[in-house]
Amino acid sequence: MTLFDEREQAFEAKFVHDADMRFRIQARRDKLLGLWAADLLGKTGTEATSYAQSVVSADLEEAGHEDVVRKLSADLGSRVSEAQIRAKLLELLPQAQLEIMQEAD
Known part of the structure; x- marks a missing residue:
């Protein structure tokens, strides 16, 4: 295997990672x-966890986060606006990243 092949494999592995x-x-x-939305809806315990999973599944419908919004x-109806949902998406991203990085360690 050449140096070029090794570098190509390394780049591919990094891309996948x-x-x-x-x-x-x-x-x-x-x-x-x-979970945030479940709390607003008054859901707790397994009902809240199940609802959170439905939100994760909703994000698999199309590219981007519009399906979740x-x-x-x-x-949520009139409880929150789309702008508040989008703001919460941005607010939770660093927390999610931190949690995943800590799990990877």
Whole structure:
């Protein structure tokens, strides 16, 4: 194997790792967002966990987070605005990243 082949494999491995980390961070952010929304809906325990999982699943419908915003907007109704949901998405991203990085250590 040549040096070029080794470098190519290293870049490919890094790309796969980075993509996996982005996916895991986004899934954690969605779970945290789902737990936040569940609290607003008065859900607790396994009901809240199940709802959070439905939010994670909703994010798999299409690229980006608009599917999550639509779901939460429909579920929460007048409790919060889409702008508040989007702000919470941004607020929870660093927390999700920190949690995933700590798990990786």
